[in-house]
Amino acid sequence: MPELPEMENYKSLLHEKVLDQTITNLVINREKSINVSVEQFKQNVLNQKIIGVERRAKYLVFHLQSDSSLLLHLMLGGWMFYGKDEDKPNRTVQVQLSFGDYHLYFIGLRLGYLHLLSPEKVEKEFCKIGLEPLDPNFSLDTFLQLLKERRGGLKTTLINQEFVAGIGNRYSDEILWQAKISPSMKTNELAHDQKVRLYNSIKFVLQQGIQYGGYMDEPFFRGDSQTGQYEKIMNVHNREGRTCPRCGTSIVKKEISARKTYYCPNCQQ
Structure with a gap:
């Protein structure tokens, strides 16, 4: 299961690749990987700009322009890949977010998920998580x-x-x-x-x-x-x-x- 360093590495790379980019298309191949209907997910995510990517513990949060968020937990076996169609790994993709000709593939989400949540519900998910060990306040x-x-x-x-x-x-x-x-x-x-x-x-x-x-x-x-x-x-x-x-x-x-x-x-x- 990806831990703090893996998710921090993903966060940095996502900042380089998708920050301030608009989601032009999306594909949901496994409905259990999201928490709402496919129709509702598309309605709230399509044509939204990603204005921030934040890590908390083993989670990533994609902040959308609409003030909604996508909460990602890769769990056991989950990973991401970014590239064009011809770069796509020969693996089953559960969720795909597209940014023009480039795509962010979420792979191995058999236990992991990408949930559409309000900022308040994201905070509720984190309420029992302990301090960040690399935070300056962690003395x-x-x-x-x-x-x-x-x-x-x-x-x-x-x-x-x-x-x-x-x-x-x-x-x-x-x-x-x-x-x-x-x-x-x-x-x-x-x-x-x-x-x-x-x-x-x-x-x-x-x-x-x-x-x-x-x-x-x-x-x-x-x-x-x-x-x-x-x-x-x-x-x-x-x-x-x-x-x-x-x-x-x-x-x-x-x-x-x-x-x-x-x-x-x-x-x-």
């Missing part, structure tokens, strides 16, 4: 206070969207490796120096993920050399049996709260 003191209010497994806490926004299974593994902390620890077992390392690691790993375009397998457009480069520099996630870049011990995989978790048993204590 160490704020993080330490949040940890005081939590009990239970550290891995489970990190991927809880009500705790901190945008971190999922993959980046939680990388964050814990960077912080030299075992994913099996409980939040109330952390010493102060571990909490500080964890805070710094969250900032570092997410910023690095954005810098390298996240881990998505598919490019966003033909010639895209940015998207997915983070996959090449990951340290532990999906690296079972490989050597830890820090100490040389074999990376192991363990299931924690029904999540496949990768870590170094030697240097993550």
Whole structure:
């Protein structure tokens, strides 16, 4: 599932490609991917200009000129591609927004969706989501206070969207490796120096993920050399049996709260 860095990368690319562009046509191939009738969706979206693209946690919000919004959650397996007809991937497209000769294809939305909502309903969707970890207001003191209010497994806490926004299974593994902390620890077992390392690691790993375009397998457009480069520099996630870049011990995989978790048993204590 795309996490904060992937959606931030998409946001930046969408700013380049579709910001201030008018939606000239649209195709809905899977009605379950939207929340209203096809007719109502077309009536409210067609001929609208996209005046902003915003990320919140793992969501993207397309702000339309009419003051309505399109709320996107890619969920598991969802991705986007932008290009002309001849560039279209040989994959099933659930929703397509057109901007003249160019199209934005939404692919793999079996669980994901693109919902037409008012700004008020978008805010309601976000009301239970935690703080953005890259927001300037997300200070160490704020993080330490949040940890005081939590009990239970550290891995489970990190991927809880009500705790901190945008971190999922993959980046939680990388964050814990960077912080030299075992994913099996409980939040109330952390010493102060571990909490500080964890805070710094969250900032570092997410910023690095954005810098390298996240881990998505598919490019966003033909010639895209940015998207997915983070996959090449990951340290532990999906690296079972490989050597830890820090100490040389074999990376192991363990299931924690029904999540496949990768870590170094030697240097993550």
